[in-house]
Amino acid sequence: MTGNVSGEAPKREEQVLVLAAGGLTDKEIAVRLGISPDTVGTYWRRILAKYQAASRTEVVAKYTQERARAAVDNLRYVNECLKLVNEHMIQHAVGTGSIAASLSDAILASLADWVLLIDVQGTVLFSNRKMPSNCLVKDVFRFEDGVIEDVLALAAAEPTDVTLHAEAPLDEALRGTYAFRMTPCLGESVGNVVACGRAV
The missing domain is CATH 3.30.450.20 (PAS domain)
Incomplete structure (x- = not known):
């Protein structure tokens, strides 16, 4: 394996967590990432220590909760941005005397x-x-x-x-x-x- 090992380990730990949260077993994770099952075990030991958890199930639950909170926060932010864009586009369309036929396309194009x-x-x-x-x-x-x-x-x-x-x-x-x-x-x-x- 080549590359920056110190930068690779956290990335691999994240990949192991994502795949485990998706329901893959350690053997399936090893195959998917092209690493040995022993290496997957090494990543799990690091992950358990990082999350101060006693089991893989506990880690996946904590990780899923963190990701869900982050996704909700991100969605709220995107929603607020879309509201602002939508209000601007509607005001512009009303101000010109016509409602844009493809308002959603205009919003997407502006994003x-x-x-x-x-x-x-x-x-x-x-x-x-x-x-x-x-x-x-x-x-x-x-x-x-x-x-x-x-x-x-x-x-x-x-x-x-x-x-x-x-x-x-x-x-x-x-x-x-x-x-x-x-x-x-x-x-x-x-x-x-x-x-x-x-x-x-």
């Missing part, structure tokens, strides 16, 4: 260059930019720092920042590098990820 709704398998469920129908994120974006599916698994649990490179088969105008903020969905869309990106 980011690119807004995606992605399921944890990587299928793009919604895009505010033209993309091939039923495409996978990995078919149109390149992620240099690892596997996109791993990022999506993490982002389904907590807000995650990632840089993706848009490539063919996208229109040339959309190709380039984007900094995405990926946020977990709640309610009926739980398990999916909203990705808001800006061209860099």
Whole structure:
């Protein structure tokens, strides 16, 4: 294994927690991360100490509660931003004498260059930019720092920042590098990820 070991361990611990919270066993986690079951055990010992917990179940419960609180706080913030944008757009539309036909599109366009709704398998469920129908994120974006599916698994649990490179088969105008903020969905869309990106 190459790279910064001190920086890699906390990242791996986080991945172990995310996958465990998703219901995977230690053997399944080891296979998914490409590490040995003994290494997964080592991460669990560190995680138990960090969370001052007696069992894996207790850690997963604490972790899930933390992530849920963070997701709710983030959702409240996003909701307040959307309210402000919505009020501004309505005032603008009323002030010009007409209600915009596609107010939601205008709001999405003002939030980011690119807004995606992605399921944890990587299928793009919604895009505010033209993309091939039923495409996978990995078919149109390149992620240099690892596997996109791993990022999506993490982002389904907590807000995650990632840089993706848009490539063919996208229109040339959309190709380039984007900094995405990926946020977990709640309610009926739980398990999916909203990705808001800006061209860099």
